[in-house]
Amino acid sequence: MDSLAIVKTNYNVELIESKIILTRKKELTSSTKNIATAIAQISRHKKNTVHVLEKPKKTYKDILAMDIETTHATPLLGEIKVISVYGKDLQLVTEDVNEVRHLLNDTEVLKVFHNASFDVTWLRTHGFSVKSYTDTLVMSQILNNHAKKGNSLKEIAKTKLGVDLNKAYQHADNWVGELTEEHKKYALMDAKATYEVFLKFSKAISEKHLDIVLDREINAMDAIIELNMNGIQFDYTGWESELKDMEVESTQLLETLRSTLSLPTLNLQSPIQVKAALHEFGIPVEGTADEVLAKFEDQFAVIKELRRYKKLRKQLNSYGEKLKNAIDSDGRLRGNWKLCGTDTFRMTCKEPNLQGMPGISKPYFKARDGHTFIVADYSTIELRILAEITQDKELVQAFQSGEDLHNKTAAFVFGKGSSEPISSTERKVGKIINFGLVYGMTKWGLQKKINAALDHPIELYEAEAFRSRYFELYQGVLAYQDEMIRSDFILTLGGRYWTEGHCMLPKGAIARFNYPIQSSCAEGLKESLTLFLQDRKQTWQLAAVVHDEIVLEVPDSEVKEASQFLKDCMIGGMGCIVKQIPIEVDINHAKYWVK
């Protein structure tokens, strides 16, 4: 059979410039690892990464052995205008997707798209089955180690192939009327470029030992396509009655605040105006952020009202009318999900951001008739990953014995004996310390955070004392941070890495602590999603994925079975990444999105 490759580009590629250009070019005293040891390390990971429930789907190597086929489709105003196919022995451009229906469905032909989740979502939504596909966007993200920079087909074609793709033709204005030869030429050029990029990237990924990373992402891609398609039902009528109360209260507060501050036209949504007004009123705020205002709440009633007002405006502005307009005709909210949305390869979602819905709105996300949501989340997963990475004796011991880590930390920093009880305030402090110091929080940051959460403020020296006590207990964490600062090679538990010559190392020291943990967590979650997709019943559908949480929508009668299965997938998937620390999953179910 002939080799083909299917490529598709969308005309709405979004590029967000990164603004963080911190340059910390400290002497990276080549700590331990050079590239050779890196590769050895990654190979070891590769061997260890075994799915617990079932062997993985097709691996990337298997896919390469197949015939390759490429399509390029140009969506226009939400529709695919043309689809072009470029392969070694097949090249075509057509307005009728039916012409490639068999090709899309053929498991023996690998389809290559640029930004596959977009195209496959469209195709499946329009009744085309798409089997065996891969994505040059994800390949580019893996090779660049950047999620949103330099991954457009245009840029890649330019830098990797030296080809100028004229993207101007993709503009809607250029597609009015008949399809001309000119159109076809450009469409085919995109497909050809994608085909060539694919071949180039395949080689590079293999050379850099990133096959397991690519496999993991591609295997999980069906999950976000499903999220794109399914959406999640939202009861706006119910939410609206909540909004109405908020609107009334907000209007009253606006009036009260303006009158108290003697400024009848004051815009309370303007930080500049509010700050000036409060100064005039005799309150020396340094800003108008909530944690700043909180310090003055006890002294001034006006601050309490202002905080409430700001909270209400946030809900109303971001999740009111805006949300209503996002609801599809079938009553469901559909986001635009990305598989590798962040540089740590966490997933993201926008328009609307279903990963950022406020807790107060969650009860209005409702399962369809006869269905129930299963909401499962990992318990303290990032701290468990920290334990796995650092092998810190105390952390490992705490998790293996099932000890409450926040209590443990609190007991130690407060110098409590083993039999002395830990108050809820002390545990709260323990929690802040655990989460904050993992990422290199300083004494200033720690003081600020603790003071924002507690009634009685602490002094800087106290925060400093907590910090030293923490590192006294968890010496492995200190050693890890020290290592990460100096290292010129940073590795995740699943085989991603940052090093000179392959990708940019994270710039700031703090990002160096955080990247391996957040990335490893994302890797484990994707392994879980793959396990889920492999063996779930078709009636168990993904409704949302929020970093450490998976929400399913399942028939009422299958809640128990699906819950157990999901839990097994989540523990098994994370277990591919985290091998020595036990993984715990909390699982709930309800007719709405329970917290």
Added chain:
DNA sequence: GCCATCACG
């Protein structure tokens, strides 16, 4: 277009 702010993890 950038900043400050705040929703989520």
Added chain:
DNA sequence: ACGTACGTGATGGCA
């Protein structure tokens, strides 16, 4: 060691 905890998306104000 950095610059004061990481990663996002969305909003309104402001220049």
